[in-house]
Structures are given as C-alpha cells and as structure tokens.
Amino acid sequence: MTAISAGKLQVDLYHDGHKISAVNPALLRPSGQVGALLRGRDPDQAVELLGMLFSICSVAHRVAATRALEAARGCIANAEIEQVRNSQVAIERLRESLMRLLLDWRYPSIDDDAAAQCIRLCKTLSQALETDPAEAALVVVELGNWWRGLRCQPTEQDIWIANHCERWRGIELGGSGKVLEPGMPGAGQPSLETGPVAAALGCRDAARVIAEVLQTLVSQVDDALALLEGETAEALAGLAQCSGDGLATGWALTARGWLMHGIELDGDRVERWQILAPTDRNFHTEGALVRRLNNVVIDRDSAEALTRELTLAIDPCVAFEVRMNDA
Template identity: 25%
Template sequence: MSELPEMSTSIGVEVTRIDDRVEAARVTPRRQVDATRILYGKAASGAPSLIGSVFTLCAASQRIASEAAVAAAQARPTPDALRWRWRRMLYAERIAEHLRASLLDWPGEKSDPRRLAHLPALRKALAAARAAGEKDDNSLHAALKEAASEIGAPLDAGRNPTGWFAELWRDALQFARVAPCSSDADFLAIGDADTVHRALRERNANFLARPQLPGRVAETGPFARHFAYLRRNVGLLAARLQARFLDIAYALDALARSTPLAGESDLVVARSIRPGEGFAMVDSPRGFLFHRVEIDASGAVTAYDILAPTEWNFHPAGPFVRALAATRLDVAEPRRFVATLAALFDPCASCDIRLREALHA
C-alpha cells in the first residue's frame, strides 16, 4: 500500500480570517488505524472481535462491518436472524452515540452542572446499546427512549427540545445569520458502494485518508439521511442539530417495530469479487462505514482496510471545509463557532482548531 506522511491522531482545522470573512480554511486528516498491521496473519474468524475492541466509538458498527466483510470473503450467507440482530444493534448504537456526542463533545465547560446532570441518562443509553445484541424485547427500546427523553430529545413531530438539548438548540440558533443552510449538497448513497469498493481494492492510503468519488467529495451521516426534512430557515448549525434529533426519533421508531419501516434502507451491504475478498458497507451513526478484507487459503488475514465516515466529512476539500468557507465570522467567539460547527459534523476524533488573523494586503 502506498504511504502517507506521519499524521496526528487529531484532525487539524486551521482558519485564516480577514475582518469577519474566512480567507482560508484548511483541514489536515488524522492518522489512520493500520488494520492490516493489527490483523495480518491472524485468523479472519477473530477479526470482528479484535476490531470491535480497538474502537471505542461505534464499536458495534465496526464489529458488524468486519463480520459482514469476512462472511462475504468466505462466501458465507447471512441468516435473516443475524441481519435482524445487526439492525437492532445499529439503531441502538445510533441513539446512544448521538446522545454521547451531544453531551460530551459539545463545546463548553465540561463541568457545567447542566451537562453533568444528564450523565446518568447517558450511561443508561450506552449500557443499553452495548447489550442490544443480546436483547430482543421491549426493554431495549424503553431504556433508550427514557434516556433520550431525560436528556431532552424531541421524539415527536412538533415538539421542542428540552433540558440539555434545549441548551444546544439555543447555541445553534444564534449562528443562523452567519451560517445559513444551503440547499446545495452531495451525499454518499448505497449506489456508490461499487465505486468505493473498486477504490479500496487499489489499496491506496491516500484514498483512505482523503476519500473522494470521481468529481465528488460527498458527505455522509444524519444530515444526509434527513436532509429533505430539515428546516432551512434556522441556519446550518440548527439544521444539523435537527438532523440529529430526527435520527434519534427514527431509530427509536425502528426499534419499536417488529418489521422494517416503510422505505427503510439496508443498514449492511456486503459483497465479494472473488474467493478470499470481502467488502462491507454499514450505515453507522456517523454515516457510511466501509471495511475490506483479503484472506488467504488458510483463513488468515493478508490485508484489511477501514474507511470511516469522518474521512469523507473532514476531507481537505470536503463538506466541513466548504461549510466553514461559506460562513462569516463576525461572532463574539469565533473559536467556539468553529468548534460547534465541527461538533455537528460529529468526527470520531478530536479537532485541533487554530485561528489566524491575516493582515490586509
């Protein structure tokens, strides 16, 4: 595989401002997890468990993507019962991860009593999501709904956020003037799976760090899933927060049903072009997650690549940079604005934000 220069585990975000205008916005991708180094020579059957233990965020999505990719490489069919279990785990993780990101990653004082008051509800949601693979009853839905309600998520159409989510909603609304919500967007879709699969087969490290489709640098995640239903008049940040609310409500609705929702898309797509090669695309909380594996005749892993949603959304020419470049920075706390916008793209890594004031020519 081609190599990239050494990178940080954080995403670099550098903004150059002239007066109240963004003169330049630059994103430096984070360092990638070298899954081949971790798994090379190990039995493919153990890959899902190991992968699931490496990632603290979206661990269920990572494990499911690995299970699906390995099964495709070994030409093993996926029973309906397993697919339903995956569905349950993915929707549960979607709710828990949105609550976790909203409570722990939102900019501001981490010791704020308003934030701390909701930690017990978050712990309840995380515990329920971790047990989702073993539960197939109403207790999973009940625990997650209770946690989301306690934190203040609006679970019904027409309801306003309360509690912690009301604080976030006010935060986001204050930036409506400087960051309007555009109707112009390009999103990853299941139909892009073949193109991504083809690119991953080339085993190019640059694609893993800076993925793009021919002529496109697309976005993935809650904003993409619910874009058609968002309010444009509240500004970009509030619209993105609304997408998170809708994603939580949709996932809870899905968990309450014994059959798929009308129009529900496949959460897991897997395929193989030859024996020993497998590819999986999973609709994780943050967006489409891709795994690809190569296995030798003895059942050992010889190559393994992971492409996460963060790499699409924080591509150096991607949706976050484009959104940032289109904003005005005539706000009292420009660093907080940039941090809030980044949080609403929900990266699975920290952002190292640097602001520079450029001199007039």
C-alpha cells in the same frame, strides 16, 4: 490487546480580514496502522481483534467487518442474523446520539443521571439480544418509555435549537457535497458526505445547517428505537458487496454516518484491509467541513467560533483543535 488511540483532528483556519480564505484539516487516524496490523492474519481472528481495537462504535466496526468478510467469501447471512446485527448497531447508534445530545449540545431533559440510565439500558438490551429474546423485548419497552418520558415537547425543542443557532443566522456557508450511500459507484471516495450533516443537503444558511443537524440527532434516537421496537426495518441491500478489484466491502450505520470496511483475501489470509469511517470522509481535505467553510464571509472572532460549532455538528470521533491564522 488494548484499544488503539482514536487519533486527533487539527483544523488550521486562515482568515484574510474579510473571509475564511482557507481551511486545512489534519486528521491523524490509526486506519493505516490497523490495516498493517491485520494483514497476513486469519480473517476471523482479525474481525475479533477489531472489537478490541476500537473503543468508539466497536459494534459497528465488528458488523461492517463481518459483512465484508462474508462478501469476500461469497457467503450471505440469513435474515435473522442480519436483524440481530442491525439491532445491535441501532443500540450503539441510539446511545452515541444521546451522548452527543448531552455532552455537546445540552439537550434540556438529559442530565448525567439520565445518561447513566441510558448506558445501563443499552448494555442490558445488547446482552439480552444474544441470550434471552423475551427479556430483550421487555428492555426495549423500558427503553422506549424512558426516552418518551425525556423527549422534549416540540416548542421546548424549537427553543433549544434556536438558542444554538441564532448567532449564525445570515451567515452563508459553502455548498454541500455528494451524499454517500452504501454500494453506490465510487463509494470508496473519501470526500463523500455522510451523517447528520448530510440532512442539510442543499442548505447554505449556517443557522439552518446546524438546526438540521440537531433535529437529525434527535430523530436518530427515534429511528433507532423504532427499529428495536419492530416498527421499521433497515434495508439490507448493498450492505455487503464484492467489487471487481477484489475488495469486498461491508457497511454499518453509526451515529456519525456510514462506516465502511474493505477486505481483500489471499487464500485464507488477509491481504488488504481498508477502513473508511465517517470522520475520515467528513474531515477529508475535500470533505464537508472544508466545503462548508471555504470563502465564508465572516469576522475573524466569529470565524473561529463557527468552525468549532460546525466541527461539533459534523462530529469527529476524535478530539479536535482549531487554530486561527492570518492569511
């Protein structure tokens, strides 16, 4: 079984000579294809398949799917199992956040060698968590020392953020939307906002929004490490629920925001399987990108550059293209 193509995002931007008059994101994602593939299968087999189908956030997909399946069956995992799950997802979230800092934003102290070291440590830790808790504890210490040795001093980090944001100072974006929380009423609505961009809730200055995203990315590394070191604990309430319409949901927190799997069983077979990833929400036709960019007053050339920068900040888990059009 090979991984399904992650998909592609195409953003059509329309400019009337004064402002962005329309934003049309077209997101090609395999979620429906996956749902069709899993329907009628043994649910445990379906969970195993998910880890092979998704190359990005595969751990989070497995964990969210497992939680949804347990909710559908009326089972509750014990605290020890959930702690291991949260740790595995935190490792993946830490790694993905660091890769974004390196590849998209050129965090000053991270180079290719540092990225390779991060990948090695995360892989070693993930394996040790399942087999050797003592070794896992040692790797957590090594990972923490590695990150603290690389992390920029506040002044250097402020300069790095300012270099990315200064161009957009004074540009007013559209408002933010409602922020997603697992288990909230209407959590299945695809337009709810999640991920680092949600940290800029209520802020409309473009420079400030991007600055908040960059700061949140760094904080995600700190927070994931704190969880692995046992200094903090992730709340478990609401991460697995069964709704009145027969759809059981499971959640996992990725570097891009909350991932949801929804499962409906028919006896011992999958009747329905729904996946809502952060990319599906934030790049929905009523999602964060559209809300932020619609009717922004900006010149044509800068509009295209801002759209690329904001798309990177919100972060699709797929390749993207921005196409400029005259209104």
